[in-house]
Amino acid sequence: MSRRVLVVTDDPAVRRALRDTFAPLVAEWEATFSSGTEAVKHLLGLRFDALVLDAHLPANGATELLTEGRRRNPSMARVVLAAPGRTEVIGLVALAHRVLPRPCPPDELVGVIQRTYSLRELLNSPSLAALVGRLTTIPALSAVYTRISEELAFPDFSLATVGGLVAQDLGISAKLLQMANSALVGLRRPASTPSQAVRILGADLTRTLVLAVDLFSHYNPYALRPFSIEALWEHSQAVAELAAAIAVAERAEERVIRESALAGLFLDIGRLTLASQLTGPYKEILALMRHQHLSAVAAETRVLGTSHAEVGAYLLGLWGLPDGLVEAVAWHHQPSGCPGTVFTPLTAVHAADAILQEDEGAEPDWAYLERLGLRSRYSEWKGLARERTSAHVP
Numbered sequence: 001m002s003r004r005v006l007v008v009t010d011d012p013a014v015r016r017a018l019r020d021t022f023a024p025l026v027a028e029w030e031a032t033f034s035s036g037t038e039a040v041k042h043l044l045g046l047r048f049d050a051l052v053l054d055a056h057l058p059a060n061g062a063t064e065l066l067t068e069g070r071r072r073n074p075s076m077a078r079v080v081l082a083a084p085g086r087t088e089v090i091g092l093v094a095l096a097h098r099v100l101p102r103p104c105p106p107d108e109l110v111g112v113i114q115r116t117y118s119l120r121e122l123l124n125s126p127s128l129a130a131l132v133g134r135l136t137t138i139p140a141l142s143a144v145y146t147r148i149s150e151e152l153a154f155p156d157f158s159l160a161t162v163g164g165l166v167a168q169d170l171g172i173s174a175k176l177l178q179m180a181n182s183a184l185v186g187l188r189r190p191a192s193t194p195s196q197a198v199r200i201l202g203a204d205l206t207r208t209l210v211l212a213v214d215l216f217s218h219y220n221p222y223a224l225r226p227f228s229i230e231a232l233w234e235h236s237q238a239v240a241e242l243a244a245a246i247a248v249a250e251r252a253e254e255r256v257i258r259e260s261a262l263a264g265l266f267l268d269i270g271r272l273t274l275a276s277q278l279t280g281p282y283k284e285i286l287a288l289m290r291h292q293h294l295s296a297v298a299a300e301t302r303v304l305g306t307s308h309a310e311v312g313a314y315l316l317g318l319w320g321l322p323d324g325l326v327e328a329v330a331w332h333h334q335p336s337g338c339p340g341t342v343f344t345p346l347t348a349v350h351a352a353d354a355i356l357q358e359d360e361g362a363e364p365d366w367a368y369l370e371r372l373g374l375r376s377r378y379s380e381w382k383g384l385a386r387e388r389t390s391a392h393v394p
Helices: 012-025 039-045 061-072 087-092 106-123 126-134 143-152 159-167 170-180 194-201 203-217 229-249 254-265 269-277 279-291 296-304 308-318 323-330 345-356 366-372 375-392
Strands: 003-008 029-034 050-054 077-082 098-101
Touching: 003 012, 003 039, 012 029, 012 106, 029 039, 039 061, 050 061, 050 106, 061 077, 061 087, 077 106, 098 106, 106 308, 106 323, 126 308, 143 159, 143 203, 159 170, 159 194, 170 194, 170 203, 194 203, 203 229, 203 254, 203 269, 229 254, 229 269, 229 345, 229 375, 254 323, 254 345, 269 279, 269 296, 269 308, 279 296, 296 308, 308 323, 323 345, 345 366, 345 375, 366 375
Parallel strands: 003 029, 003 050, 050 077, 077 098
Antiparallel strands: none
């Protein structure tokens, strides 16, 4: 059975191009083309798996359609096409899963639609829903993070205000400075105060780094033994640094480099959540890993029916983080499950995680790297890890 995609545009040239894009995919995607004024009728009549929307509809047409589509079918993949530099697109970012340039290369558009749909499907699986239902609480965002996020949302946000908010929490302040001065960010000069770190990092990077630190800072490391929060945080930082270096080596876009690093920090947030809220089952998982030499994913799936990767992706989606991060966390152990043939943050994070756990028998998903034509690059990425290890040795 083919999936349904609703394509909405009032521009004849864009419509012709999109018809050509979907024509070869008729067996997989049944495309319905609509004008902006007729699109709501289609949404009322059929259930679509994806919505591809031209941002440049009259009045607030794009905003209204995205809002209605999300209300009627939250799991529908929502992709927006927008000409670069158009200010009205800013308001659509929060409503869409992905925003792509218009015109968009057909292969890129199809790849994004397939990955976005697959991610929505993964996050709505019954096994994940059942596990999330067992969690007593969803990890909450602290008041400090919320206030920082609200201040950074203003175009003219105050560096002094944000720095002062960061400084209120010594744990967040110390870790933010540590990351701001690490190879992860690569600052030309060290930051010695929270305000300096914020000035150099910028709003988006500061917000996401504070979220990562905030989440790790609110757990008692002694209460979760033998699970080690310290080891998890150190590994996450190492993956973040190496993933960013791999993305740089592949000459990826700045957005991909940044999301590769940030996805590394959130890589195992699902493990932290499971270990803290399902302490009994997770001790059973750790015992299986230790005595039967199972991987974390295999042991978690045996005991819980799903793994920390899906739980982590669910949480990131709940907190509104970009799809690139959510995708990387969701499939970082099994990237072959994610459609696509191009380098993404998932590629960087999966490779970095495998390289850093090679001593424990980890291997990359060779079939995935073959599909992307990157198998031969893996040895060079391992060299980057050795270089970074040497640089950290005093």
